[in-house]
Amino acid sequence: MNAIAFALRSFGRELRSGEVMVLLAAIALAVGVLTAVGFLTDRIGKAVARQANEVLAADLRLRSQVPIPDTWRTTAEEYGLQTAETQTFPSVVFAGDLSALATIKAVSDNYPLRGAVRISDTLFGEQRVVEGVPRRGEVWADGALLARIDADVGDEIMVGGSDMLVSAVLTYRPDQSIGFASLAPSLLVNIADIPATGLIGEGSRVGYALLVAGDDAAISGFNEAIQDQLPDSVRASNREESSERAYNAADRAQRFLSLTAVISLLLSAVAVAMSARRFAHRRMDTVALMKSLGATQGFVITVAVLQLMMIGVLGVIAGSSIGFAAEEVLSWILSDIIAADLPDSGPMPVILASGSALVLLVGFALPALLQLRNTPPLRVLRHDMMPPAPSRLLVTGLSLAAVAALLYRSVGDARMLVILLGGIIVIAAALYLVGRGLVALMGRFRSGVGVAWRYGLANVARRGRSSAVQVVAFGLGLTVLLLLTIVRTDLLEGWRKTIDEDAPNHFMINIQPHELDSVAAIFDTAGVATPEFVPLVRARMSTINGESVKTRSYPDPGGSWLANREANLSWTATLSASNEIVAGEWWPADYAGPPLASIEEEAASDTGLAIGDRIVFVIAGRELEVTIASMRSINWDSFKPNFFIVLSPGALDDMPMTYISSMRLEEEQQSMLINLVRTHPSISVIDIDAILQQIRGIIEKASLAVQAVFVFTLAAGVAVLFAAVQSTIDERRFESALLRALGARKRTVFAGVMAEFAVLGIAAGLLASAGASILAAIVAVQLFELPYEFNPLLWLAGLVAGVLLVCVSGFVAARGAINASPIEVLRTA
Amino acid sequence: MSTVGASAPSVIAVTNKKTKVRYRRMENQSPDKAAVLEAHGISKQVSSPEGSLTILSDVSFRICAGESVAVVGPSGAGKSTLLALLAGLDLPTMGHVTLKGANLGELDEDGRARLRADNVGFVFQSFHLVPSLNALENVMLPLELAGAANAREVSHTIIDKVGLSERWRHYPAQLSGGEKQRVAIARAFATEPAVLFADEPTGNLDARTGANIMDLMFELNRTSSTTLILVTHNALLAERCNRILSLDAGLLVSDRAVAA
Numbered sequence A: 001m002n003a004i005a006f007a008l009r010s011f012g013r014e015l016r017s018g019e020v021m022v023l024l025a026a027i028a029l030a031v032g033v034l035t036a037v038g039f040l041t042d043r044i045g046k047a048v049a050r051q052a053n054e055v056l057a058a059d060l061r062l063r064s065q066v067p068i069p070d071t072w073r074t075t076a077e078e079y080g081l082q083t084a085e086t087q088t089f090p091s092v093v094f095a096g097d098l099s100a101l102a103t104i105k106a107v108s109d110n111y112p113l114r115g116a117v118r119i120s121d122t123l124f125g126e127q128r129v130v131e132g133v134p135r136r137g138e139v140w141a142d143g144a145l146l147a148r149i150d151a152d153v154g155d156e157i158m159v160g161g162s163d164m165l166v167s168a169v170l171t172y173r174p175d176q177s178i179g180f181a182s183l184a185p186s187l188l189v190n191i192a193d194i195p196a197t198g199l200i201g202e203g204s205r206v207g208y209a210l211l212v213a214g215d216d217a218a219i220s221g222f223n224e225a226i227q228d229q230l231p232d233s234v235r236a237s238n239r240e241e242s243s244e245r246a247y248n249a250a251d252r253a254q255r256f257l258s259l260t261a262v263i264s265l266l267l268s269a270v271a272v273a274m275s276a277r278r279f280a281h282r283r284m285d286t287v288a289l290m291k292s293l294g295a296t297q298g299f300v301i302t303v304a305v306l307q308l309m310m311i312g313v314l315g316v317i318a319g320s321s322i323g324f325a326a327e328e329v330l331s332w333i334l335s336d337i338i339a340a341d342l343p344d345s346g347p348m349p350v351i352l353a354s355g356s357a358l359v360l361l362v363g364f365a366l367p368a369l370l371q372l373r374n375t376p377p378l379r380v381l382r383h384d385m386m387p388p389a390p391s392r393l394l395v396t397g398l399s400l401a402a403v404a405a406l407l408y409r410s411v412g413d414a415r416m417l418v419i420l421l422g423g424i425i426v427i428a429a430a431l432y433l434v435g436r437g438l439v440a441l442m443g444r445f446r447s448g449v450g451v452a453w454r455y456g457l458a459n460v461a462r463r464g465r466s467s468a469v470q471v472v473a474f475g476l477g478l479t480v481l482l483l484l485t486i487v488r489t490d491l492l493e494g495w496r497k498t499i500d501e502d503a504p505n506h507f508m509i510n511i512q513p514h515e516l517d518s519v520a521a522i523f524d525t526a527g528v529a530t531p532e533f534v535p536l537v538r539a540r541m542s543t544i545n546g547e548s549v550k551t552r553s554y555p556d557p558g559g560s561w562l563a564n565r566e567a568n569l570s571w572t573a574t575l576s577a578s579n580e581i582v583a584g585e586w587w588p589a590d591y592a593g594p595p596l597a598s599i600e601e602e603a604a605s606d607t608g609l610a611i612g613d614r615i616v617f618v619i620a621g622r623e624l625e626v627t628i629a630s631m632r633s634i635n636w637d638s639f640k641p642n643f644f645i646v647l648s649p650g651a652l653d654d655m656p657m658t659y660i661s662s663m664r665l666e667e668e669q670q671s672m673l674i675n676l677v678r679t680h681p682s683i684s685v686i687d688i689d690a691i692l693q694q695i696r697g698i699i700e701k702a703s704l705a706v707q708a709v710f711v712f713t714l715a716a717g718v719a720v721l722f723a724a725v726q727s728t729i730d731e732r733r734f735e736s737a738l739l740r741a742l743g744a745r746k747r748t749v750f751a752g753v754m755a756e757f758a759v760l761g762i763a764a765g766l767l768a769s770a771g772a773s774i775l776a777a778i779v780a781v782q783l784f785e786l787p788y789e790f791n792p793l794l795w796l797a798g799l800v801a802g803v804l805l806v807c808v809s810g811f812v813a814a815r816g817a818i819n820a821s822p823i824e825v826l827r828t829a
Numbered sequence B: 001m002s003t004v005g006a007s008a009p010s011v012i013a014v015t016n017k018k019t020k021v022r023y024r025r026m027e028n029q030s031p032d033k034a035a036v037l038e039a040h041g042i043s044k045q046v047s048s049p050e051g052s053l054t055i056l057s058d059v060s061f062r063i064c065a066g067e068s069v070a071v072v073g074p075s076g077a078g079k080s081t082l083l084a085l086l087a088g089l090d091l092p093t094m095g096h097v098t099l100k101g102a103n104l105g106e107l108d109e110d111g112r113a114r115l116r117a118d119n120v121g122f123v124f125q126s127f128h129l130v131p132s133l134n135a136l137e138n139v140m141l142p143l144e145l146a147g148a149a150n151a152r153e154v155s156h157t158i159i160d161k162v163g164l165s166e167r168w169r170h171y172p173a174q175l176s177g178g179e180k181q182r183v184a185i186a187r188a189f190a191t192e193p194a195v196l197f198a199d200e201p202t203g204n205l206d207a208r209t210g211a212n213i214m215d216l217m218f219e220l221n222r223t224s225s226t227t228l229i230l231v232t233h234n235a236l237l238a239e240r241c242n243r244i245l246s247l248d249a250g251l252l253v254s255d256r257a258v259a260a
Ligand SMILES: Nc1ncnc2c1ncn2[C@@H]1O[C@H](COP(=O)(O)OP(=O)(O)O)[C@@H](O)[C@H]1O
Pocket: A382, B046, B048, B053, B055, B073, B074, B075, B076, B077, B078, B079, B080, B081, B082
């Protein structure tokens, strides 16, 4: 007979058996988590790839903090290259009395030289590729920006001193930054409109860029020719360079996600192995019968493998549906972080996930099935005849190979694989020991409890190995869920609390010296106390103790960055309240000697600076030597203007300077900003509350997404529990029947079984609470720089969640056994 | 030796004082009738924690086509073991079995399975239906394993014969013990096997159902050319066969024909 026909025929009924359902669920989960994570990583990868190709909107980009000299453009044109110019800067835009910070992107006619801008005519409308740039007097605004100021296409918005018509929704520009796009959504403006807005004044922070595109030879020719003309402050970036960083970041994110998936995958593998063993065991009688009726070994094994494959196919179908659904949820959660308009991932994630399911089946289910082949036909007459157990070597070999194959996909390099595999084995062994320890600990309470609990505890102890696995499975899933909940609530909240109630919520930057009086007047009229104006001078470090900052070595890479970037300097006579001297001495209020400097302590240690060191700054072409006199610690959470380096009074006299300021504006006072920006378009007002809220939102969403992935881990834990219960279900049935036959009431039997699961749940909850507390403490101290506060609620939550989760799934899994009738004692045994 | 009744038309030679019965050609069987099953001095030893254990020792006989043979003896006598060896489910530690002229010892497991597919049927004490197949599909199973073309029609016919025409769609879990055994009998006869082995087929049934089942079996046996090997400890049942082999403690203690 045809093995396929037989496999198909009996499959319908086999599907109803518990172990097949568990097998199916475990595979569906594995495929689901892999598909979901696959979609996500694909999305991140695509976003990065697109970014990499288009991030410059050109082949070469020259960036400068001062306007681009015409000669650069003419040189490019001599090489037959296309050019375009952009100016990028933050500014607050208004519609009615609503305002929001935007990234103003002013572009010239040819923009973009590479990639294409996409717009839509209505919010959430169909997007289309567009040629050209906004007409004079018109802007294309990011949907998020429009939402924030409650404006729509066709409305007028105020950009600096000009009113402009929103003529389209900007859905994509090639050079938008990856991620965090919502922090300051873009406003695309015709570069010819910028002078009229008055947004760019003396000392304004504007990124000027010359975009260049053409054939490779011309590009490199131009690049060489232009190098001599470029001042130090100009950065030329080509595609490779600019994409590298994005790739690295994306690569890390992708690996992290894949590894998260691996945890669920390993748990699914445990469930697969457990239920496959039972699957094989349950089929032994049928196999022996088939053999007695004349079926060959080949037939028997073909049927078993075919049915396994069918389970696999069903699992893949179910799993990819779960995956698709999860992907929808995840991309909805992350829509602000990852652009939502990326092309579909296509079937690749599903194909890869199915491949992994196959590996999982081969590695963890096949050994048990292969054993069926050797079932002695004599079993039809002697029920105790068993096939020889599959060799340990085969079982461990195959499963290790499967894990390695699955891991290889997420780490993609052999050395990492070995490290990781070793790590996983060590961690798994350690966790297993912890699980056993917890199980043993629970057992110590055995003598002090009633009959139901004793029965439950005895069962947990008797099935020590599988109990420990279940404790670890649930414990791990709960740990991460708890941890991320803490991050999203306690830690973010705690961080917010460290910010003073009266802390400033607005920054003003770019205030010109001649504007100080008129700005103060606006505050006066509005009845708001005029804030303090802090001077700011832009400078570049040139030497430290006579050595060039370029050649100097730094204790920390951050130090090099700090020394080489453009620095903001300020001067003050009195130490700000948010600062504290930690070394050296603050200068007297009436100090008038040679220029001194006070440096922030971390900046000092990163750059390797000490008191008495001499730094030469270049400010607008003039050199200024300062000596470090003190070190300060800064409370950045004060949200007051603060500087890494502050100079003594008089040091910056005659230097070109602007002023910055911070203030607290209550809701009803904020309308004064409209007046302020209208009359002083070049001043940028930044709403800190809004930015903090957005950062908070991003952290919340990212952790929510990771939590979503860990829901799969919990589900895999449930699958392990089901598999474990399934593999003992006959034993359990018999025990319940026996207990009932001995006179136990149904309630007592029920209580005994539930006590067993409660014990597992308590152990898992303990593991999770402990794990989450430790990790939360690390995250709090390292990431949020907050003192960690012990939270007893966390332990309560862990225990309750553990007990509920395990008891509910345990009840569902074991209800058949609980309801066993006492007559069964007579039937079996 | 009480088991060798006076009514036996043939002489069983008692070859030693341990009452070991040696194979002799039976006089009530015509020599031209082909032997379907022959046991040539088969023994079975198993190793147990207490050392080697002999379950069956030096058993020989020859069974011809169309015979119905009862294997009787107390529990633990080795009846099931003998059956397993005859059907090639297991191999003897000494001696050999020929089924339809083929020496089972010379075939590998798959070879023996193929031989069974073509020539052997089984009825077991605990029915052994495939739980995931319905009654009809269970009956079709050996037909299909043997590669029969019209498995479905044949199975329907025989299911009618065992009186389950209304129940063919039902799964084993939905059938009573007697009904299950009927399905098993239908399955056993479906391939019209040369030899049908039945190991205590009524052991799990009540007396009435058991009697009905046996009526059905003998009925089917009469209308086919199948050789029946029936293991039972029910003396009345044994008397319904043409020949009775008695086992005790692994020894064949008597082999007698039953008067018609
Ligand atoms: N594989 C084996 N291992 C150990 N003992 C066995 C084995 N097979 C059969 N026996 C023993 O041999 C004896 C005969 O068994 P069996 O043939 O089943 O007897 P019967 O069917 O006559 O009741 C029994 O005592 C049984 O326990």
